[in-house]
Amino acid sequence: MLITSADRVLQFAEGYLPKFGRTEANSLQTGIDRVFGAFADALGLTATRAMFDNLRALAEAEFEQQLALAGYLGVAGSAVGDAPRLAVARLGEVSKKGETIDSPLALARIWTSALGQAMHSAMQSDGGVAATARLARVTTQRQLRLANLVALAADSVGLTTRRDLDEAYREIQLLKREMRSLRKQAAANGSATGTREQA
Amino acid sequence: MTTSVSLSEINRAMAAIRITPESVIREANDVPRKIWHGISALANFSEEELAIATTPKQEIYRDDMIRLYRYLPTVEHDLGIPVLIVYALVGRYQMIDLEQDRSFVRKLLDAGLTVYMVDWGLPTRAQRWTNIDDYVSGYLDDCVDVIREHEGVDTINLLGICQGGVFSTCYAALFPDKLRTLTLAITPLDFHGDAGCPQPGTAYMNLWARGLTGEDIDRYIDAHGNVAGDSVGLSFLMMDPVANVGKYTVDLLSILDDDRKLLNFLHMERWLADRPSTPGEVARQWVKDLYQDNKLVKNELVLGGRTVDLRNITMPVLNVYAEGDVVVPNSTTRGVGPRLGTSDYTELGVPGGHIGTFVGGKAQRVLGPGIIDWLKARNGAQQ
Numbered sequence: 001m002l003i004t005s006a007d008r009v010l011q012f013a014e015g016y017l018p019k020f021g022r023t024e025a026n027s028l029q030t031g032i033d034r035v036f037g038a039f040a041d042a043l044g045l046t047a048t049r050a051m052f053d054n055l056r057a058l059a060e061a062e063f064e065q066q067l068a069l070a071g072y073l074g075v076a077g078s079a080v081g082d083a084p085r086l087a088v089a090r091l092g093e094v095s096k097k098g099e100t101i102d103s104p105l106a107l108a109r110i111w112t113s114a115l116g117q118a119m120h121s122a123m124q125s126d127g128g129v130a131a132t133a134r135l136a137r138v139t140t141q142r143q144l145r146l147a148n149l150v151a152l153a154a155d156s157v158g159l160t161t162r163r164d165l166d167e168a169y170r171e172i173q174l175l176k177r178e179m180r181s182l183r184k185q186a187a188a189n190g191s192a193t194g195t196r197e198q199a
Numbered sequence: 200m201t202t203s204v205s206l207s208e209i210n211r212a213m214a215a216i217r218i219t220p221e222s223v224i225r226e227a228n229d230v231p232r233k234i235w236h237g238i239s240a241l242a243n244f245s246e247e248e249l250a251i252a253t254t255p256k257q258e259i260y261r262d263d264m265i266r267l268y269r270y271l272p273t274v275e276h277d278l279g280i281p282v283l284i285v286y287a288l289v290g291r292y293q294m295i296d297l298e299q300d301r302s303f304v305r306k307l308l309d310a311g312l313t314v315y316m317v318d319w320g321l322p323t324r325a326q327r328w329t330n331i332d333d334y335v336s337g338y339l340d341d342c343v344d345v346i347r348e349h350e351g352v353d354t355i356n357l358l359g360i361c362q363g364g365v366f367s368t369c370y371a372a373l374f375p376d377k378l379r380t381l382t383l384a385i386t387p388l389d390f391h392g393d394a395g396c397p398q399p400g401t402a403y404m405n406l407w408a409r410g411l412t413g414e415d416i417d418r419y420i421d422a423h424g425n426v427a428g429d430s431v432g433l434s435f436l437m438m439d440p441v442a443n444v445g446k447y448t449v450d451l452l453s454i455l456d457d458d459r460k461l462l463n464f465l466h467m468e469r470w471l472a473d474r475p476s477t478p479g480e481v482a483r484q485w486v487k488d489l490y491q492d493n494k495l496v497k498n499e500l501v502l503g504g505r506t507v508d509l510r511n512i513t514m515p516v517l518n519v520y521a522e523g524d525v526v527v528p529n530s531t532t533r534g535v536g537p538r539l540g541t542s543d544y545t546e547l548g549v550p551g552g553h554i555g556t557f558v559g560g561k562a563q564r565v566l567g568p569g570i571i572d573w574l575k576a577r578n579g580a581q582q
Contacts, residue, residue: 084204085204087212088204088208088209088212089208089212090212091211091212091213091215091216092208092211092212092215094215095211095212095214095215096211099215100215100216100217101215101216101217101218102217102218102219102222103218103222103226104218104222104223104226105226105449105452105453107216107218108449109445109449112441112442112444112445112449115441116400116439116441116442116445117399117400119439119440119441120399120400120439121399123403124397124399124400124403124406129406129407129409129410130410132407132410133407133410133411133415136407136411136415136419137411137415137418140415140418140419140422140423141418143422143423144418144421144422147422162424165324166324166327166328166424169324169325169327169328170327170328172325173327173328173329173333174328176333177333177337180337
C-alpha cells in the first residue's frame with residue numbers, strides 16, 4: 001500500500017496495533033488496589049506498590065511513544081511519496097531551459113532537493129507540526145515516568161535523588177542572586193570593592 | 200499529498216537526463232580517487248590545522264562558568280572603540296573566529312577596534328535554575344562594568360548575536376546608560392513575525408514552539424532539567440533532515456579531493472560538536488515567553504521584576520540580518536525600528552544563511568566592513 005497521508009498511517013497504528021488490553025488491566029489494577037491496598041501498606045509494601053504502578057505507567061508511555069513515532073514517520077513517509085512528482089517537475093524545468101543532466105551525482109542532487117522540498121511541505125503542515133508536538137510530548141512523558149521510577153527506587157534505599165539535588169541547586173541559585181544584589185548595592189554605595197575575581 | 204504526473208511531464212523530465220555509460224564509468228572511477236584522497240587528507244591534517252578560534256585573547260574576568268576575554272590587538276592604532284560580543288547560549292563563541300582567514304573577530308581587530316567577548320561556558324546541572332535575568336542583569340552587566348572600568352569609559356558598544364542578540368536587546372532596555380551603541384546580528388525579535396507568511400523550510404523553531412503548550416514546556420524542563428546540547432543539535436538537524444543527509448554523503452563526496460574545503464567542513468563539524476546545554480529556566484523562559492507569547496516586542500517580558508521596555512533603547516541600533524536565514528527568518532527580525540526608542544536605527548542585509556553570516560565568504564565581505572563603518576561613525580572615529 002502506497003503511503004499517501006500521515007493520517008492513514010496513524011489510523012492504522014492506533015486501530016490495529018495491540019494495546020496491551022489497557023482498559024481491562026487498569027480496571028483490574030484499580031479493583032485489587034481498593035481491596036488489598038491498605039493491607040499491603042500495612043505489610044510494608046508501599047514502595048513496591050508505587051514502583052509497580054510506575055512501571056505500568058512507563059509501559060503505557062513507551063507504547064504511546066511508539067504510536068507517536070509511527071505518526072511522525074507517517075508524515076515523513078508522505079513526503080517520500082510526493083518527492084518523485086517534484087523531481088519530475090525539476091527535471092522538466094531543466095529540459096525546458098535546454099540543459100541536460102549528465103552526471104549521476106547531479107541527478108542525486110536533484111532528487112535530494114526534491115525530497116527536501118517535499119519534506120518541508122509535510123513537516124511544516126498542520127499535520128506535521130502536530131505529529132512533531134505529539135512525539136515531543138509523549139517522549140517527555142516517558143522520560144518523566146522513567147525518572148519517577150528511578151527516584152522511587154533511590155528513595156527506597158535512601159539514595160539522594162535528582163530532585164533533592166535540584167532543590168539544593170535552587171537554594172544555591174537564590175543565594176547567588178542575593179549575593180549579587182548585595183554586591184551591586186555595595187558597589188553603588190561606593191562602600192565596597194566587590195568580590196570580583198579579576199585575572 | 201501525491202498528485203499524478205502526466206506522461207508528457209515524465210517524457211520532458213527524461214529528456215533532461217543524458218547520463219551515458221561513459222559518464223557513469225567516469226564518475227565511478229572518480230569516486231574512489233576522491234575517497235582515497237580524502238582518507239589520506241583526513242589522517243594527515245595536523246591538530247593546528249584543525250584548531251578553531253585561534254585569535255589570541257586574554258581572560259580578564261570570570262564568574263561561575265562564564266569567562267570574559269579581551270582579544271589582543273593586531274594593529275597599533277587603537278580607535279578607542281570597545282566592543283563586547285555576546286554570542287548565543289545554544290552554540291559556542293568560536294563561530295565568530297572559526298577560521299583565521301575568515302574570522303569576524305580578526306576583521307574588527309584589524310580595523311583598530313578593542314574587542315571583548317563573553318564565553319558563556321558549558322552549563323551543568325548546577326545551572327539548572329539560572330534564568331535569563333541572571334545572564335542579563337547578572338553576568339552580562341558584570342562584564343559590561345568590568346570593561347567600563349578596564350577601558351575607563353562610561354559606555355561601551357554591545358554586539359549581540361542570535362540568542363545573544365536577544366540578551367543584548369534586553370540589556371540595552373534595562374541598562375541604556377551603559378551603552379554607546381547596540382548591534383544585533385541574526386537576532387529574533389518578533390517571534391511571531393513568521394506567522395501568516397510561511398516560507399518553505401523556514402521558522403521551524405517558531406512552528407514547533409507554537410505547536411506545544413506552556414504545560415508541555417514545563418513538563419519537558421521538569422523531565423530533563425537542562426536542555427542537553429545534543430537535543431539542541433538534533434533539533435537543528437531536524438530542520439532540514441534531507442539536506443543534512445546530503446551533507447554527509449553527496450556533498451562530502453564532492454569536496455573530498457579539495458583539502459581547503461575539507462578543512463572548512465571539519466572546522467564547522469568541530470564547532471557543531473561542541474554544543475552546550477541550556478539551563479532549564481532559560482529554556483523555559485525562552486520558549487514560553489518569547490517563542491510562544493512573543494513578549495519581547497509587546498514590551499511584556501519581565502526579568503528580575505523589571506519590564507523590558509524596548510522604548511528604553513535610545514542608543515543607535517544596527518540590525519544585521521541574513522538574507523537567506525531559515526532559523527531567524529527576516530520577518531522575525533526586520534522592521535523593529537519603530538518599536539525602539541532610538542531614532543538612529545539601521546538595517547544591514549548580508550548574503551547567505553544563519554551561520555553563513557559569520558563564515559560565508561560573500562557575507563564576510565559585507566558584514567565586517569558594514570559593522571566597522573557603522574561603529575566608527577557612531578563613535579566619532581574617522582572612516
